[in-house]
Amino acid sequence: MEEVRKLVNHSIQSSMLVVDEEGRVILATDKLLKFSGYSAEEITSIPFSRLFKVRASLRELYDFYFSDESGPVEWPHGFLMSKNGETIHYQFSMARLVRDEKVVYLMIMRNQLEGSQLNLLQRFSDAFLKDVNLGVLLISMNYTLVDISDMACRILGLERETILNMSLDEVFATVPSEHRLVQRTILNGMVVRNYAVSWTNNHERFELLLDSNVLKDNQGNMVGAYIIFKDVTNMRSLEEMVQRSDRLAMIGQIAAGTAHEIRNPLTSIKGFLQVLRRTFEVQGMSKEQSYTEVMLTEINRINELVNEFLLLSKPKHVSYERIDLSEVLRGILPIINNEAILYNVHLQYEASYHLPEVIADQELLKQVFLNICKNGIEAMSDGGVLTITEKVDTTERNVCIDIHDTGSGIPMFVIDKIFDPFFTTKDTGTGLGLSVCQRIIHDMGGSIKVSSKGYGTTFTIVIPYA
Known part of the structure; x- marks a missing residue:
């Protein structure tokens, strides 16, 4: 009998009990012994009715709950007396086995505490994926997306409902394989820690720190993998x-x-x-x-x-005052448009009425806008569209001016250097224009961001409003 019990323990991880028709316990798995506190010898010496605090016989329990072929809607509830006298709530399912006219009952039991813990873990998992400020992707062994957090959807530009259970090759089909956030090698057991990744979504660039690892079951078999990343763009x-x-x-x-x-x-x-x-x-x-x-x-x-x-040193004779950026832009639009005509470029201006005022120097702002617009126009040697867009970020309390061109874009290996002094891709450039622009905007408490996806570039001038 001990060999049979070991064999059953090896093949099943549930709390299981085998009882004959007279109510004698024949076999109990280690998991049931663990939460009840009995040894294998002790539990076989206790009558079923006393162990489980029931008056009905096993046949009556089976006929009442499980004789219908469709089975019960939910597992029935019961009580088990532990060795220390504690009453343990459990749920059970039964099977009636007949061999050589001998009847035994197989009971599969689930401690309700275990069920509540699983339920709690499931609730935590759901809340974690929705509320946590992390990007999370769960991946199955057949390389499909099992689940994804809300933050990951926002940064990657994905819709959760449309991509769940989809192959990750399809999810990232528009991204070159070498630039995909998820590689198939993750299912080969490759572990990644604090891996820096750049991701561009709708002209917005994110800097991410990525961790990945595999998921294994109780036997050590790999059942999937996960990826967790944090947005460290601001840092x-x-x-x-x-x-x-x-x-x-x-x-x-x-x-x-x-x-x-x-x-x-x-x-x-x-x-x-x-x-x-x-x-x-x-x-x-x-x-x-x-x-x-x-x-x-x-x-x-x-x-x-x-x-x-x-x-490049702190600008002298700077006059900071309340300024309407729309008025500044409208004042230099004729100059920008004349430059655009020379390069066969069409100018679009998307105004946002009632922009909050900013504290800045008007002449220095003109210098920044003219310089960046001129760079954008010159990047479209075969013609194109230069779009100037005004926006307000009420969350961060900033006024944002987007200057987008439809040129060939800035290569990824260059984009981090464009604000460095004396770095230029032009034959006649000094490499100081963007450095000066950045210094001017920084002195006003703002910033200049750039994003490029290979088919256009967007410069965003961000200035806090008064």
């Missing part, structure tokens, strides 16, 4: 802002100390060249005159570079 943006501010501050200190020393000799050179140009013009020396004009043009270019270099 990364803050780190990058601090790093860029440090770099800009260092360059600004160099600029403040050297720009005047550069300008002084340039002023002298420019003055003497103007005198020479006038002399060559009077004497009819047109060839020499053309040389001086080239030199003067280059000196003016150096002066402009020095002016931008100086702006």
Whole structure:
């Protein structure tokens, strides 16, 4: 009998009891022994009626609850007396087995405490997926999505009802395989910890930290996998802002100390060249005159570079006041439109009426908008659409200006460098324009965000409103 009990324990994890028709316990699984407190020998010596506090016979219980082929709607409830005298509530199901005219009853039992714990865990799981500020994906062994949290749906741009039980190859069909958030290797037991991932959804870029692992059953067999990720976009943006501010501050200190020393000799050179140009013009020396004009043009270019270099330090003579961003944009729209016409670009302006006022310097804002719009227009060499959109983020109390172009986009390996001083992809660019724009907006308490998905780029200027 002990060998039979071990065999049953190995094959079933439920609380199970085998009782003969006279009410003698023949066999009990380890799980039942554990929560009742009896040993295998002790429980076989206790009559069924005393153990389970019932007056009815096993035949009567079976006939009342389980003789109907359709079975009961729910498992019946009962009481079991534990070894220490505690009454344990349980639910049970029965099967009647007949062999060689001998009848035994097989009882499968479930401790109600276990049921309530499972119910509690299920409720926690449901609440976790809905309320927690984490992205969670549960994946089955056949690579289908079993469940997904609300935050994961929001960041990944998915609708929960339409993707559940769908193959992840279909869920991420529009994403190149090497850039997918979930790889099939996760089902090979690959464990990931704090893996940094960038994800772009509807022109909004998210920085994520991802963990993944497999799920196993009680026998150690793998039954699925999970992925958990946290949105660390704001943290990364803050780190990058601090790093860029440090770099800009260092360059600004160099600029403040050297720009005047550069300008002084340039002023002298420019003055003497103007005198020479006038002399060559009077004497009819047109060839020499053309040389001086080239030199003067280059000196003016150096002066402009020095002016931008100086702006990397804290801008001087800044006048902060309450400003309506719509008025600022409408004031420079003719300039932007004229530039767009030269490149066969169509300009769209989507206004938002009654924008809250911001505290800023009007002239510096014009410089930022013109610079970013000019970059967007030049990115569409074959024509396209430049869209300027005004929005209000009432949650963060910001006014947002989106400047979107339909150009070829910015490669992912470049996008993190575009605000670095002297980094440029243009043949004639200085690489200081976006650095200066970022410094100006940062000094106003705002930020500049950029997102690109390979078929267009969106710059978002964010400024807190008054």
